[in-house]
Amino acid sequence: MQNHPARLNRRKRDGGELTRDEIRDFVTGVVDGSLGDAQLGAFLMAVCCNGMTPTETVELTLAMRDSGRVLRHDAVPRAKVDKHSTGGVGDKVSLLLAPLVAAAGVAVPMISGRGLGHTGGTIDKLAAIPGYRTDLSCERFQQVLQECGYAMAGASAEIAPADRRMYSTRDVTGTVESIPLITASILSKKLAEGIDGLVMDVKAGRAAFMQREEDAVALMESIVAVGRAAGVKVAALLTDMDHPLGRGLGNALEVTEILQALDGDCPDDLREVTLALGAEMLLLAGVATDLPAARATLEQLWRDGVVKQCFRHNLEVQGGDPRVLDDASLLGRAPHVVAIKAARPGFVADVDPLELGHVIVDLGGGRRQPTDAVDPHVGVVLAKTLGEAITTGEALAFVHARTAAAAAAASKRVAAAMPIGDKRRRRGALVKRRMA
């Protein structure tokens, strides 16, 4: 009476373990449409409720990877290593990390996503650079990788199409928060990039996908285990997202911060997380023997301008205007820039990244819906950050807005998100845990 998907769903509903063939059939049905929406929704919920064994998660990941094109970069002799982050506010690490690691002799084939909700996306940040193109064909992506040592592209319909349908279905059915489904979603796409190694940046904190550290640790463990079972070297860092990363928040403002960082003017937290992730990538690639050596190599390349040179080369190859490296004003600027001034002296007692992320969305710098357009110029620049001293009337932050009304509304919220207190509060460790 009941069809095959119903049988599969009943098995998962009753806590059974699915076989490799059953999981492959399921993923085939996701892609060719023979699996109905109701069946997919029910399956995802059964996995949320009853979990998946490590073996099932590996099989799901591999089947999703194989649902589309799996890249191979045989023409690139270097080790290929990528980084993936679960996302946060102000997380522009990829833009700096890719040229940094490429400069050290590691190939970085980086396929990134767009922002959704309070979390920014690398593709949106890159889109703020005039002319820069991330809509690369698989062939062009490989050419750029070979030529520059790194390539930055947006998700393609050719890569892991099963994830595309599963992800959008999870979003509307309340089945996002499942470690096996998150693991398979992330790794299926990353494995299809043709990488030898992956460093995972799992963020925990108020503005992270995983607010609670124990959930973030569970995801780290799952990704490391499944990635390794799938034949890729994996390391993972648990990093802080209880505060924003860096000072520029909003697409063009974050690119500006990266351009400054390439010249050595980089906020400590951004530098620290970038170097920690980069050192892991060098280790995985086998181009460094230990973390301190890897880190020293990266710092040297950064200081000597090799990283900036690598960034410039990629910019030229991917169509971006290289003049932005010398003149960030070419990125453009929102018409209304308003300073938020401190109403009292003291220390910045908090910087709420979730509220700031929502402010940026409301300014037009992020998406409520996947189809929303993004304004590249709006956002917030933190003049002061957590624990810094401030005097009355001094600038706390700057709001970049499209209209005066939007600037005024955002300013109030930013001021509330950055209270000033009497005691100097210090940020906790940025890298809280490591698995490698």
Next chain:
Amino acid sequence: MQNHPARLNRRKRDGGELTRDEIRDFVTGVVDGSLGDAQLGAFLMAVCCNGMTPTETVELTLAMRDSGRVLRHDAVPRAKVDKHSTGGVGDKVSLLLAPLVAAAGVAVPMISGRGLGHTGGTIDKLAAIPGYRTDLSCERFQQVLQECGYAMAGASAEIAPADRRMYSTRDVTGTVESIPLITASILSKKLAEGIDGLVMDVKAGRAAFMQREEDAVALMESIVAVGRAAGVKVAALLTDMDHPLGRGLGNALEVTEILQALDGDCPDDLREVTLALGAEMLLLAGVATDLPAARATLEQLWRDGVVKQCFRHNLEVQGGDPRVLDDASLLGRAPHVVAIKAARPGFVADVDPLELGHVIVDLGGGRRQPTDAVDPHVGVVLAKTLGEAITTGEALAFVHARTAAAAAAASKRVAAAMPIGDKRRRRGALVKRRMA
């Protein structure tokens, strides 16, 4: 970011209890289509995995009842009581029970389903009577009830439309087996009939929806509790479906058995289950003070021909040819009737109802898919039943088939489903448990 249904799904996924308003919103979304298939599938699976509290089940039942028209029979002064069965093989009880109870002064507004799989449906059996119409409008249904004391109709799109979509979605998503969902599905439709009381026949055994007695008991308990909370008097019997009920299996063959039963020629098991359910209905309706008295009343009415008169009246009013009461051959007959003869002497050691149900489907007498047409004339008549003595060459059963080939194939299977042994095996209790 996430919409309302996703939030509801997450709550149920995480084991939370939904409010009355949330459940009403959900059911509204089921009916108006604003809830997508994926969201519905995920919700149903979350309920399968995490259950529902009694309060949630009551609210779901009431919201589903209120998703369509709720009948009121104010013009009928009698108490309105119906019976519902979870279904089985040879279960033609409704055809006899409705006139029996109506004859005793209880109004029986009976809306029934069609058969699916090995389980027969009352509507298909009634369709075997030439001219008999069950596609009554709500208005006509009420008229027939007033005129005859009972009315038999098929499910209408106006009654509990939410259940229609939920039921078909459950079928394809592997979310059928959930006590709260089964309870709400059954009761929402029955409560919309405008009844004061309901007797539930929950069958347990090989050919029952619930094979295991503990599952059947859990369903009884749920239906009794939820039905009462919804303001209806409820009694429930747990009856045996480890063997077929009666001797006629297949639509017209079952009607023939009913016509004989009206004249007093009724198999013991069919008589026993019908009287047990009927007595409960009289008690719920308040027209009898105890079960033995109720039973005596029913037996008297049956013996005196009042039940047959009541059946005849309804037959005339609902368009059926009343001449079938005197000449069952007017029901028609399959062209190939083959006797299965005993290969050895002994006693009938088993009558496997599940296999016989599948044989009937394969003969064309049931549905594999909801859209399948049903052949009214095919089926099996048991010449001997469990525990009865048989001699070599004596008829064990008769197969009624459309073709000689179908008859031959069915005969082999029926013979295998009715082995002959040396020891007389007796059937266990027909009514195994009562809740009232």
